Amino acid sequence: MFFKSLQSRITFLFLTLILVVQFVGFIAIWVSINKNARIAIAEQLSIGEEVLRTVIIRRGESLTLSARILATDYGFRQAIASNDTETIKSALENNSSRIESDVSMLYSPDGVRQVVTTDLPFEQVDKVVSKLIASTQVGGNAFNLAVFNGVPYQLVVVPVKAPLTIAWIVIGFKIDDTWAKKIQSESHLEVSFITKTNPSAANSGSGAKWNLSSSTMDKVSASGIISNIPVAWPQSISNINIESTPTSTKNTLNGEVTIEGKDYSSRYVEILNHHNQVLIAVLQRSITESLAPYLTLQLNLLALTILGAIVFIAGSIFTAKRLTEPLTVLVKTAELLEKGDYSVPIQSKSGDEIGHLGRTFDRMREAIAERERKISKLAYWDELTQLPNRAFFTEQLVKFAENYEAHQQTFSVLMMDLDRFKHVNDVLGHSAGDNLLIGVANRLKDNCKRENDVVARLGGDEFGIILANTNSERALEVARRLQSALETPIALNDSFVDLSAGVGIANYPEHTKNIEVLLSRAEFAMYAAKNSPGGASIYHSDLDVSNDENLSLISEIRVAIEKNQLSLYVQPKIDFTTGKVLAVEALVRWNHPERGLLYPDMFIPFAEQTGHISKISYWMLSESARYAAIWQKQGLDIALAVNLSARDLIDIELPNKLKEILAEHQLLPNSLSLEITESSIMDDPARALDTVERIARMGIKLSIDDFGTGYSSLAYLKRLPVNELKIDKSFVMNMEHDQDDVTIVRSTIELGHNLGLKVVAEGIENKGVWNILKAMGCDYGQGYFMSKPMPAASLLNWAAMWAKRH
Amino acid sequence: MKKLSIHYQLFLTFSILLAVFSGRLQAGEISVDVLDSAGAPIENAVVYAEPENKVALTTAPAVIEQRGKQFNPLVSVVQTGSEITFPNFDSVRHHVYSFSPAKTFELKLYAGVPASPVKFDKAGTVVLGCNIHDFMLAFIEVVDTPYFAKTGKTGKVVLHDLPNGNYTLKAWHYALAKEKEIFEKPITVKGSEVATVNLTLKPFLIPVRK
DSSP: OOOOSHHHHHHHHHHHHHHHHHHHHHHHHHHHHHHHHHHHHHHHHHHHHHHHHHHHHHHHHHHHHHHHHHHTOHHHHHHHHTTOHHHHHHHHHHHHHHHTOSEEEEEOTTSOEEEESSOOOHHHHHHHHHHHHHHHHTTOOSEEEEEETTEEEEEEEEEEESSSEEEEEEEEEEOOHHHHHHHHHHHOSEEEEEEEEOSSTTSOSTTOOOEEEEESSOHHHHHHHHHTOOSSOOHHHHSOOSSOOOOOOOOEEEEEEEETTEEEEEEEEEEEEETTEEEEEEEEEEHHHHHHHHHHHHHHHHHHHHHHHHHHHHHHHHHHHHHHHHHHHHHHHHHHHHHTOOOOOOOOOOOSHHHHHHHHHHHHHHHHHHHHHHHHHHHHEETTTTEEOHHHHHHHHHHHHHHHHHHOOOEEEEEEEETTHHHHHHHHOHHHHHHHHHHHHHHHHHHOOSTTOEEEEEETTEEEEEEESOOHHHHHHHHHHHHHHHHSOEEETTEEEOOOEEEEEEEETTTOSOHHHHHHHHHHHHHHHHTSTTSEEEOOGGGOTTSHHHHHHHHHHHHHHHTTOEEEEEEEEEETTTOOEEEEEEEEEEEETTTEEEOHHHHHHHHHHHTTHHHHHHHHHHHHHHHHHHHHHTTOOOEEEEEEOHHHHTOTTHHHHHHHHHHHTTOOGGGEEEEEEHHHHHTSHHHHHHHHHHHHHTTOEEEEEEETSSOOOHHHHHHSOOOEEEEOHHHHTTTTTOHHHHHHHHHHHHHHHHTTOEEEEOOOOSHHHHHHHHHHTOSEEOSTTTOOOEEGGGHHHHHHHHHHHO | OOOSOBOOOOOBOOEEEEEOOTTOSSEEEEEEEEEETTSOBOTTOEEEEEESSOOOOOOOOEEOEEOSSSEESSEEEEETTEEEEOOBOSSSOEEEEEEETTEEEEEEEEOBSOSSOEEEOSOEEEEEEESSOTTOEEEEEEESSSOEEEOOTTOEEEEEEEESEEEEEEEEOTTBSSTTOOEEEEEEESSEEEEEEEEOBOOOBOOOOO
16 A cells, blocks of 8 residues: 555545546446437437428428419410410519529420520420429329439429410429528538439449538538548439439438548438439538537536545545544554553543544553553562562662752662571561561651652562662661661560661762662671671771772682682680680681782671682681691691681581591591681571581581670570680670670670580780689680781791790 | 319220111211220210311300309300300309410409300310319310210210211310320211210319319
8 A cells, every 4th residue: 555644545545436436427427428419419310301301391382382373373374375485484584583493494284395494404304394294193292302413403393274284384492502501490400412413324323423512511511521421321322213203212321420520420311312313411410519518518527526526535534534633642642651651541532433442542541550550569569568679679769860860869778687587587487577577667667757768678688778868977867766666576476576687878979879889889888787786887888899999809819719819817715724825716818919918807798798708718727727737746736716607607518528628637626616606607597507516526616706796596505516605805895994894794704604615705905804804714815915816827936935925 | 182083094985886877868867986995985075077068057055154163064065156155153253264276265253144155256175264263174165067966974976967978077075185186087977877986085184173
């Protein structure tokens, strides 16, 4: 199809239809007109022939009448009776001029020509007259037609009676143009007379030529009649009838001839054919002329056609518009729907199919909008907590970022992760875990009621909050408020659960303008917060693996192990009672080729997050075993305590690895001990416990590191196969000034001892603390007061020196 | 123009049987049968015998009346010098005329009996017409002999009281095929003679009153 739009297609269709209909109608009418015109012409010609014949008869009769009048004139008869030729002639002439006849003659009763008034070919005339007389005598026509010198005449013969026939009067008219015009005036046809005479009776037909005697047409056209005589004349017309009696003939022939470029319907009427004379009346009607009135009709029709076409075009355009305009509206609405705008209703008032379509379409729009609302709710909604989900949260972040671009409104992202959620799930069941999450969500909602604040559950026990138009201080304030809101225990299954959460804060655009990065930085801040007593921390680039420096560190950690850039440091644990070095805590340092010596807190958190921690741990174990072996050969029986991460504890291969390492250096299990934090177990207590128990069965001693910071359950402590508690240095360092710390430390020591565990105090920085701890009965001490961490290789010398001093 | 009767007899033969009455020596008679070519008798034929030697004529006045717009009788035969009266019995006037060479005359429109009769002083045929009524037609055969007669339906006539002697027997009819050729036949009368006259007639239309 040529047309893209429905409108032009409809218009084209309508127009084509109307034109085809009009064209067919036009043709049909034209054919019909032509046919009818020809029928009408044929009828006209037929009537014309009747007129012609009637005129001939009428003229004959009137001629006869006038001849009779002359014949009955007494004086005229006297003149004839007295054979007064001169008088007769003048009487004939007088009569001729009176009735305007062309021929006046007197014949004797026996047919001998006696008086003539005009010159004629008398030989022929006499023959015709004698036939006429004979015909008259037997009661036939008293008049007839004859052709003399190519000129047709109508002759009448009337007897002069006195009272017997004493003479014959012959009177005749030329059949000339006047005659033709008379017939034309009555028949409205072109009338011409053509003749053919045979001067010699023996030479019938072939030699004779047609001669035009008179015509209503102009000379040129009339001569065309002769040249256009149909070739195939019927036999009756074409042959000159030599001897036939002068009876009226009825031979006719119809045909069409073209004269001077005009088509004529012609009727050839043979009105005389006898005695070597043929007279044919040619009746003609110009087809062009008779079609002329129809032409006007046709022109009117054409005008109507054009008008009709215009009306139809207008109509079809109107119709098409009426059809397509609602469609266009629908298309526009559909485009809006495509863009996700479901707000524009479709106005469809018309009752037709398109109106129906429009209304259906509108219902569809509403249904789609409703479904999309549901779907987007599903997509952006957390059904459990009735909070938006991570996807929504991320999108909101994008919007906030856009808003910043427009209005310079900063915002903060708070990320919160519940502590020990897995533990609750494991102990109290998943439905309790769910209820806990719902409780947390409600508290968060209650505490973030500013209009633009967004609270979302990002997954698991992780929640995110967007605080609009804020700064670090306010964000921190909110974080604290949230934490205190969580402090009230939540009732689950008739028991109360204490809650705590680490909250990380990242500010936009202060910390980054990348939403993804912003989220991860808030997350890093959150992890950092978990490891700090405050429980809330603002992002700092040092914390962040995604910090460019740290990122490069992460990638370099693996290389560090391979290229042996790590080195083992140790910090001795001193026995309070003997003052001897019984064990050392193995620590790692990274001799970074560019940055120099890096402390564990600069890369261990990232190693934990990226999984490199396992390799580092393995390296530590191997290196520690190596030194243990070295020291034993030197006669120094010092155990090395290696820190394990949560990730190490869920590695079920760890016990086997330990075995291999011990075997490799031909060490006894007590040459190594392991330090684990409470939180490292809490991540996945079941698996961690399993690992720990297997290790314990191997005879390797275990310490609880950082005891007192991890909100750990004493129930766990009871179940753990540990030998030692390490009191966190945060309690130890301020013991001299903080009585609470003293109480905590004392209680811890008592608790440890009561459970049959050795107690180690970390962070001893002066003599005073040392003394307090010694007085409390703490088993071992560790800290700068005794020794900073030193390269493992230096331990032998240090130990020798330490032994001399004590 | 209505025609009451048409004679299609093309030929008429007059067979004139001359019968001579033997008992009369001084005066004889001729019995004539006028027949057409088919042998049928001809009516209204005029038969007359002209004597070799002139005889005195004894004229008698005749009448041709006009009644019912017709001349009556149709055919009259009179001796030369006879006078004929044309009384008009119709309510309309008539204009009787003749253009015949034997007697040209006219009696202009008149009613009743004309003041004077017309004298026919020349032998021959006179055709009478009425200028008012074209259909009126009558014939007068003027003969130079006292011996004449007109046939009736039987076609038979007898010429009486003819002195013995030589005669020319003549016969005329208005429908003679050849108008000018009157039947002529020499005949010698000795007593009762018999003659047959055969005449050839043409079709002739006696005009009839409308």
